[in-house]
Amino acid sequence: MVKFATSREFSQEEVGLALRNHGMHLEGLRYPITPIGMHYLLIHFDIPFIDPTTYELPIVGRVRSPLRLSLGDVKARPAVTMPVMMECAGIGRAHLSPRPVSAPWHDEAIGCAEWTGTPLRPILEEAGLLDDVAEILFTGYDRGIDQDVEQHYERSLPLEEALRNEVILAYKMNGQPLPPQHGFPLRLVVPDWYGMTSVKWLKSITAIAEPFEGVQQALLYRYKQSEEDPGTPVTRKYPHALMVPPGIPDYLSRTRHVRVGGILVEGRAWSGFGTVERVEFSSDGGRTWADTELGEPVGRYGWRGWSYEWEAQKPGEYELCVRATDAAGNRQATNVDEVWNVGGYGVNMVQRVPVTLS
Amino acid sequence: MVKFATSREFSQEEVGLALRNHGMHLEGLRYPITPIGMHYLLIHFDIPFIDPTTYELPIVGRVRSPLRLSLGDVKARPAVTMPVMMECAGIGRAHLSPRPVSAPWHDEAIGCAEWTGTPLRPILEEAGLLDDVAEILFTGYDRGIDQDVEQHYERSLPLEEALRNEVILAYKMNGQPLPPQHGFPLRLVVPDWYGMTSVKWLKSITAIAEPFEGVQQALLYRYKQSEEDPGTPVTRKYPHALMVPPGIPDYLSRTRHVRVGGILVEGRAWSGFGTVERVEFSSDGGRTWADTELGEPVGRYGWRGWSYEWEAQKPGEYELCVRATDAAGNRQATNVDEVWNVGGYGVNMVQRVPVTLS
Numbered sequence: 001m002v003k004f005a006t007s008r009e010f011s012q013e014e015v016g017l018a019l020r021n022h023g024m025h026l027e028g029l030r031y032p033i034t035p036i037g038m039h040y041l042l043i044h045f046d047i048p049f050i051d052p053t054t055y056e057l058p059i060v061g062r063v064r065s066p067l068r069l070s071l072g073d074v075k076a077r078p079a080v081t082m083p084v085m086m087e088c089a090g091i092g093r094a095h096l097s098p099r100p101v102s103a104p105w106h107d108e109a110i111g112c113a114e115w116t117g118t119p120l121r122p123i124l125e126e127a128g129l130l131d132d133v134a135e136i137l138f139t140g141y142d143r144g145i146d147q148d149v150e151q152h153y154e155r156s157l158p159l160e161e162a163l164r165n166e167v168i169l170a171y172k173m174n175g176q177p178l179p180p181q182h183g184f185p186l187r188l189v190v191p192d193w194y195g196m197t198s199v200k201w202l203k204s205i206t207a208i209a210e211p212f213e214g215v216q217q218a219l220l221y222r223y224k225q226s227e228e229d230p231g232t233p234v235t236r237k238y239p240h241a242l243m244v245p246p247g248i249p250d251y252l253s254r255t256r257h258v259r260v261g262g263i264l265v266e267g268r269a270w271s272g273f274g275t276v277e278r279v280e281f282s283s284d285g286g287r288t289w290a291d292t293e294l295g296e297p298v299g300r301y302g303w304r305g306w307s308y309e310w311e312a313q314k315p316g317e318y319e320l321c322v323r324a325t326d327a328a329g330n331r332q333a334t335n336v337d338e339v340w341n342v343g344g345y346g347v348n349m350v351q352r353v354p355v356t357l358s
Numbered sequence: 359m360v361k362f363a364t365s366r367e368f369s370q371e372e373v374g375l376a377l378r379n380h381g382m383h384l385e386g387l388r389y390p391i392t393p394i395g396m397h398y399l400l401i402h403f404d405i406p407f408i409d410p411t412t413y414e415l416p417i418v419g420r421v422r423s424p425l426r427l428s429l430g431d432v433k434a435r436p437a438v439t440m441p442v443m444m445e446c447a448g449i450g451r452a453h454l455s456p457r458p459v460s461a462p463w464h465d466e467a468i469g470c471a472e473w474t475g476t477p478l479r480p481i482l483e484e485a486g487l488l489d490d491v492a493e494i495l496f497t498g499y500d501r502g503i504d505q506d507v508e509q510h511y512e513r514s515l516p517l518e519e520a521l522r523n524e525v526i527l528a529y530k531m532n533g534q535p536l537p538p539q540h541g542f543p544l545r546l547v548v549p550d551w552y553g554m555t556s557v558k559w560l561k562s563i564t565a566i567a568e569p570f571e572g573v574q575q576a577l578l579y580r581y582k583q584s585e586e587d588p589g590t591p592v593t594r595k596y597p598h599a600l601m602v603p604p605g606i607p608d609y610l611s612r613t614r615h616v617r618v619g620g621i622l623v624e625g626r627a628w629s630g631f632g633t634v635e636r637v638e639f640s641s642d643g644g645r646t647w648a649d650t651e652l653g654e655p656v657g658r659y660g661w662r663g664w665s666y667e668w669e670a671q672k673p674g675e676y677e678l679c680v681r682a683t684d685a686a687g688n689r690q691a692t693n694v695d696e697v698w699n700v701g702g703y704g705v706n707m708v709q710r711v712p713v714t715l716s
Binding site: 007008009010011012013014015016017018019020022023025027028030031035036037038039043044045046047049094101102104105106108143144145146150176179180181182245248249250251252253254257 | 365366367368369370371372373374375376377378380381383385386388389393394395396397401402403404405407452459460462463464466501502503504508537538539540603606607608609610611612615
């Protein structure tokens with residue numbers, strides 16, 4: 001069951017999760033590749049402590065030849081390096097009303113790292129999937145209790161998604177061994193999907209014949225309109241654009257103060273459904289929109305820079321907004337009620353940044 | 359003025375600060391040197407974006423020969439590398455009642471990185487301090503509004519503290535260039551003092567003849583019993599021990615579930631007033647205490663490991679506690695009311711970890 005809050009006050013539980021689960025500072029949108037330590041984190045249980053020298057990953061289940069790969073085995077396989085924009089499915093949850101009580105993300109559950117790893121598909125082929133395999137289950141070493149069930153964190157992918165060429169087992173982030181909090185020594189990286197899919201601290205990979213019904217798959221990470229609604233699974237990232245908040249902040253309230261003049265507003269945009277083809281900016285709370293200038297995408301699975309020269313001339317209060325449209329024609333929601341759902345997933349309403357111009 | 363909250367509900371402002379200001383995961387206490395990206399952060403304003411190729415640090419004010427050091431100049435000077443345990447002065451604030459509204463730290467505002475830099479003292483000597491110099495002022499590039507005053511973040515050190523041999527200008531953290539969020543390209547590191555002293559993103563160093571009266575010095579970071587109380591400055595870290603919470607967590611509440619048996623409880627302890635000489639453990643909420651086994655300190659300015667074999671035999675509810683005593687005889691407070699102050703600084707009461715044993 002999901003608990004809800006209706007006030008703008010947050011519970012001890014939410015603050016505890018906010019302190020553990022690092023958000024990316026939005027000024028970090030300036031970097032095409034998010035510097036190490038600035039990337040968001042969502043860690044369901046504790047960070048496990050794993051000895052890489054004895055680490056082994058079993059690939060088991062409905063396969064002809066079960067495998068056990070050491071870290072050396074994984075690193076000896078063909079390597080790919082690629083930027084992947086990752087976003088927590090819970091982004092924007094704190095904007096909802098009523099608000100599901102969980103990690104109280106606003107707009108900061110993002111990051112775009114350069115991941116190095118080896119493609120999963122050839123490993124599955126080597127293990128020899130049996131004909132009845134429906135899904136691939138990824139189990140992490142992180143263990144705890146969620147929804148009153150003791151569990152390892154684990155999630156599955158439909159077979160055709162697991163076989164995508166760009167799905168990798170990653171052992172480096174920004175050219176360095178994975179930091180413990182990002183899945184050391186080995187994690188899954190699934191481009192285009194929300195971050196919950198990219199299971200960290202891999203303990204095993206299991207080919208299964210029936211859909212996985214674990215807590216993180218059948219109960220959570222589903223778009224539901226009520227607790228009774230079975231809902232639909234959370235999968236790919238919806239289009240989303242964010243800006244570096246311009247000007248300077250107030251320490252406590254984070255309200256922005258901007259000086260009159262020509263102001264270069266910039267940020268990044270992404271979608272799991274195709275290239276971002278349009279990013280629009282508004283300085284009047286979304287009443288009128290103007291196209292921004294788009295930069296080159298940072299790789300096929302990264303994000304895309306955009307910028308807009310805002311002629312900020314008249315002192316006063318403004319609400320700056322930005323919204324993205326992707327190649328599939330998906331555009332961000334203007335209103336948070338359009339995207340409300342029980343778990344608070346995939347909330348991609350337009351960012352709103354109030355600024356005082358003086 | 360400091361605002362106060364009396365309920366266990368947290369404001370939007372506090373949650374916003376919790377999401378930006380990363381806490382160290384307490385399971386990270388396992389590492390003698392905190393892995394990059396796991397170290398706590400307290401960023402008052404925004405992370406500035408600084409071009410290292412044109413970066414110059416002026417050393418000015420009451421000096422005979424003002425200097426301008428490029429990053430190359432700084433790196434060409436003698437280098438030292440040392441572990442320094444850093445702790446935010448606001449640690450424990452969220453345990454207070456009434457609670458000052460600011461970063462709602464519980465126990466996670468910690469980290470122990472290995473910093474590389476060059477000693478400050480020879481640089482000040484080269485600049486030639488005039489006889490009337492009382493303090494050295496460190497100004498950062500980070501700019502914003504606090505207590506209704508627009509400011510760069512800046513703080514001073516009394517001259518004798520600034521001249522301590524172990525005060526360095528650091529350009530590496532754990533052997534790598536500083537990440538942007540930790541002060542790239544150059545920051546101050548002042549061992550033994552709370553973190554607010556170690557000014558990030560250094561913009562200038564100024565020798566001054568009068569005590570600095572800026573917001574972060576004269577108004578904030580003072581131990582005050584009332585708003586009218588001028589208070590005393592926050593300086594060195596009080597003794598503090600923390601444990602890796604044993605067992606497994608509940609996702610939302612973070613309550614701990616532990617299985618009956620012999621349980622190795624471990625953690626780290628530190629003090630800015632001298633070596634930690636004793637760490638005690640309690641499994642009954644602090645009614646009875648037992649000495650733990652101490653490890654070697656991680657350098658002169660790092661922290662010290664400790665461990666305790668807890669014979670956890672009888673199922674039920676327990677409150678695990680740990681407390682440190684340093685060489686100067688300072689011991690942690692048992693009760694949060696003993697350490698209450700207006701700003702919520704230096705709150706070093708004993709950690710309390712409720713666990714369910716089954």
